[in-house]
Each structure stands twice: as C-alpha cells, then as structure tokens.
Amino acid sequence: MSSIQNRRQEYRSLFKQNVAKRLLVDKIVRIIVFSCVIIAIIPLGSILVEVFKNGITAISIEFLTDTPGSVGSGEGGIGPAIQGTLIIIGLSSLIGVPIGVMSGIFLSEYGDNKLAKSVRFFNDVFMEFPSIILGIFAFLIIVLVLGHFSVWAGAFALSLIMFPIVARTTEESLKMVPTTYREAGTALGLTKWIITFRIVISAAKSGMVTGILLSVSRIGGETAPLIMTILGSSQFFSSMDTPMDALPLRIWRLSLLPYDSAQLQGWGAALVLIMIILGINLGIRYYFANKKKYFLQKFD
Amino acid sequence: MTRLIDPSLHKLSFIMSEMGDMVIESISMAIDSYLTGTNTKEQVLKLSDSIRAKYFEVEDLTFDMLLKYQPVADDFRLIRSSTEISYAFSRFGRYAYDITLVRDLFGDVSECTNASLVESTKKVKHMIKEAVLSFAELDIRKAIEIREDEKFIDRIYRERLPKLIESTNTRCALAEALLLRYLERIGDHAVFMSDAINYIVTGKHRPTDERIASHTKTEQN
C-alpha cells in the first residue's frame, strides 16, 4: 500500500514543478489574445466614431427626403438614394432568397449524391467571386442587351451575390436540425417534403432568417455592381428600366466632389447607410436573443 | 469476470455447506444416542442452535442479494432454493434435538431397538447424507434414492404405529413412536429438499396440486 502512496507523492511533486511555468504561459497567451481583440476592435470603433462625428450634422428631415441639389450648392438631400437602396435590396432579395433557400434545402435534404457535391462546390466558389465581376456579368447580359442601365440589372447582379450566401446558411441551418426529428416525422408516416417544409424548416427558421438578413446587409453596401447596372441618378425611382440611385453610389459621387458641402453630405449618407445596415444586424440579433432557444433540451 | 453478486454467492455456498455438515453430524449423533444409549442432548442442542443461526444468516443473505442484485436464471433458482433448503436444514437440526430429548426423557432405550428401527434409522442417515451431497454437487440423480428412502420410512411408520398401540411395553412403545414420528418428518423434509434441488437444476417444480397434497399424504402414496 505504501508503495502506491510513495508513487503518488512522486507524481504530485512532478505536477508542482510545472505549475509556475504553466501559469505564466497561460497569462501570456491571455494577454496576447486580449490584445488581438483590442487591435481588431479599434479600427472598427474608430470608423464608427469618425462617421458619426462627421455625418451627424448633415442629418435633417430635408436631407433624408430631398433630391440632390445642384452640384456644390450644399442643398438637397439623399432621398432618392435611400429609396433606391431600399428598393434594390428588396428586389434582389425577392430573386435571390427563394433561389438560395431552395438550393439550400436541396443540398441539405436531398443532397447525398454527386450532383449535390458539385453544386456545393460551385456555390462555395461563387461566394468568393469579386462582386465587380458579377456586376460586369450583369452589365454584359442585361444592360448591353437591353441597351440601357436598369433596376433589373442591378437586382440581378445583387441577387447573384446573395444567393450563394443564402444557400450556404440555409444548408447549414437545416443540417443543424437533429436527424431525430426527421425520423419522428417518418415514423408518423409523413412524406419527405412535408417533413422538410413543415418540421425541419420550422426548426431551422432562426438560422435561416439570420442568414438571409446577413446577406441583405451585405448587399446593402455593395457598390461596384451597382455602378455597372443601375448607374445612379438624381431622381426618385421612375421605372424598372431606368437608372436608379442608391446610397453607396451617392456616397461615392459625393466623396469625389471638391466641395466641402458635398463632403459633408457624403458623410451624412455614409452614416445613414451604416445605420441601416447596423440596424438590420442588431435587429436580428436582438429579436432572436429574446426568442426561446429551440434546441436547448431540459436536463432534469 | 467477477460479478458483483459472486462474493455473496460464495458466501452463501460456504454457509450452506457448513450447515450440511452440521446436519449430518447432528442427526447421526441423535440417532446413535437413541440406539446406543449415550446422552448427547447438549451437543446436539448446540449444533441445532448453530444450524438455526445459520438459517437466519442465509435468510438475510438471500434477501439481501435479491434486493441488491435482482438475480435471474441459475443465480435466481439457486437463491430461491437455498432459502427452502436452509429451512429444511434447520428442521433437521430441530428433529435431531427432539430425538436426543427422547433419549434424555426416557433414559437408556437401547433395549427397545428392533430390526425395523435399525433399518429405518440407517435409511435416514443415508438419506440425509445423500441430500446434503446432492445439494453440494447439484446432482439430481440422488433425488430418486431420496424418494425411495422416504417411502420406506413412511411405510415403516405406518406399519409400526398400529403395532405400537397394541404393545404392552409402554416405555419402548412411546419412545419408538416418537422416534418414528421424527424420522418420518425428517424424511418429508428431505423430499422437499430434493424438490428444491431439482428446481435449481431443471427449473421445474412439481405440479402445484402434487405439492399441496404431499403435505397431507393419503394411504396411497
């Protein structure tokens, strides 16, 4: 018996020897990690502060609703740009979201075959495509063919950006739904599509909606594709076949002008854009933080 | 792989074998005391009390095992039968003591010994040894012999009793009647014991009706 106790003494003293060093390494790592976080946050924080500082003075009701005034006059607003951003986001979603969701459902629920593997691969590649190339693509096949810049082209381009993201997040959310619910549905004699649409999707809802809204906030800030497709304008929306304004375009235009008043308006527009995108993001998180967590089983 | 129940099973088997040895000893001693006239009342009493103490130990142990381990199959049958067998052992010890009491009460009755008494006591000693061995080895072939022995003892009992009523030697008659009675009871319990052993090995009891009726046997055995 005492030989075991002797060995235990030996082992314990081994542990003691390493402790000081391990605690030190632990501390160092913690400091490094913490500093990295700070380094990452500082730029983001300072951007927000800069934008807010510079843009807040430009904000007023007129600024938000008027059309742009004559160049350099310092009058007018960004009304059409705000309207345009909302319209283009809406239209793109109408196209991109259903296609993306359907692809995601296909990949997750019916996707155990070679076709799905290739689709997934192309999806991932597509997600990384530079958005300007997608803009050029839309330019070539819609703008050039129809002969003019149009909202259709812009919605098309942005939907191309949206749909791989939506497909991916939908697939991931659906995959997170435990198989046991599908089995329960099968055991009840339900067909596969009912199980997918009425049970699995409803359980994956929060993940899917998060994915969709995140893709929305992504396209809200896209500029390059818009340049090639809706071009920008100083008027409110007139028709689907004409150019339209949008916040990224307006910001870009305003920032290039040499006038201080234009610069100020640019900051204001940037602030509005950030507010819209932040609003969507924070809105999602707040909403879902308050909803019940569906997958937390009670451990009692 | 040692199961949790194994140490308890070993303990049970040890106690039962101790009891078996004590049963053989006490019955031999008691019968000899009657036949040869020695008074072994005190020793047999001690043995009988020990057997009885072990009976309670076995009860506690078996129920403890049922509570803790919920045994099944062979384990279960062994444990169930062990309770019945240890009760039979305790009865053997008791009857052995009763027999020594006859000797103690009546004095030396060795002259009352007759041929059938010698036969039946020999059978009983044989039967007890067979019963204990049969349990130790879980050998049910011995059960046949036990039943035959018991039938013999029964027959002697039924034949001798009427004769004893007519007997003129009251002292011998009474002593013999008591002895035969105890031998008959020992025989009965030996058969119960062999039933229990059979249950361990084959998993079967005798049919219920038979088991009920064996308690009050009729003339047509």
Next chain:
Amino acid sequence: MTALSTKPTDMETSNLTNIDSKSAESKYKMIAENVTVSYDGIDAVKNVTMKFKEKSVTALIGPSGCGKTTFLRCLNRMHDMTKNAKVTGKVMIDDIDLYSKDIDPIYHRRKVGMVFQKPNPFPTMSIFDNVTAGLRLNGIRDKRILDEIVEDSLKMAYLWDEVKNDLKKSAIELSGGQQQRLCIARALAIQPEVLLMDEPASALDPIATQKIEETITELKKDYAIIIVTHNMQQAIRVSDYTGFMYLGDLIEFRETKKLFTDPKDELTAKYVQGHFG
C-alpha cells in the same frame, strides 16, 4: 436428466408475471419472417424470424451492437431513410407484407407507431400540435376530431391530467418524462396497431421510467408492443415475451419469465446473469 416425474406441460404457478392463460390461442398481430439487414455488405441482422401476438409486450434484449434496434427499425421500414441499408424478408401485419412492392409504404407505415430513445417532440410546436402532427400534416383538419384524438391519446399516455389546462404550451417546456409520454401520445394519435419503442425510458429518471412502464402495461390491453431495452429488470417487469439477440442472430425467444428463470441457451444464461455484455 430429470429424476422426478415432471410432465413436460407443467404449469408454472409462480407469480412473477401474469401470463395470459389463453396465450396459446391469441393470434399474431405482426410476423417478421427471415428478416436480414445488411449495411455495405455486412449483416447487422441475420435471417431473424419473430412473431408478435396482439395485446402483448415483447422485449428485445442483447448486448450493444447485437442488432436489436436495427431489427426494430425494420418493422416500420425506417431503413428506407438510411443510406446503404439493404433489407430482405417479410414483415406482415395482419397478412399484409409491409415490404411488398404492391403497397404504399407510407400509408402502411402508419399502422406502426414508434417512440425513440431520446424524447423528440417537435421543438417548434405546442403540445396540441405535437400530438396532432401525424394527422394535421396529413391533411386532417377537423377541429372536433383533433380535439377528441388529442384528449384520447394524452389520456392513454398518462399525460392528460398534467397538461390538459395548457395544451398550447410549447412541447419543449415539459420535463423529460413528460416529453416522452408526449411522444407516445403522438405515436398513438395516428391510430396504429403496433407500437415500437426503442429504449423508451433509458434517458429518463427512475420515477419517469416507472410512469412509462405503467403506461406500457396499460397500453398492452389494446396494442401489440415491441420494446428494445437494455434494462433486464424492465423486460421482466413489462414484457410477456422476450427475444435475446446476439451479433445479429436471434438466440432465444420465449415467454419472459421462462427465459429469465430457466433460459434454454447457454449464451442467454450467460448474458442475463451478467457474464458479458
């Protein structure tokens, strides 16, 4: 080797379970014949034949990996959902082979209800919606019928009294034991004739387990129940017949009490006494 004159048709009069004295005459509700399941060429269930009487409980026991759950899932064609699983043989309910090419598996699958090891009520639905899921999602919407079935099923699952005042509550707010009874009610709502249960109480605490066992004992009056269990005492308590499987083979299948007090097969005796597994 019997020395005593015991007749072969002895009546066991011990009082461990109530064996239906008419058991020899009741008909078979489900018969599984020569069922073999293989995954990628390896047989998980080898040519197993079992018959299940109506209004009885059959337990399937055996060490992990012996194929009992795989076999259970054949009985309602769950393996249709599994890749690479090949099932041969017949599973007959009242003379209709579930695996026959001529029948609609989805329709007939509803004759067999299933309850899973870990309670899995649909997380986004209320208690009411969960119980009626098998009906509503199949197009049955008559409120009156649904209300009746909900009450009926929850009563059979011994859950009605605990939830009757709040059927709109979310299913996942119930305790583990209640969730499992909810799953039983959900399975019963589609009016099956056979109920399959895959270790239904293994994830539950002892009190909840007891309630499930009570439920099973009541349900047995109307259904043929087949339950896979790791808990031998549970098999002894609730089942009338027990099948012992090992490495895909059915080793022994008998009345529960006989199998556990006097198993015929050496392997069965070893397993039930805890010598392996």
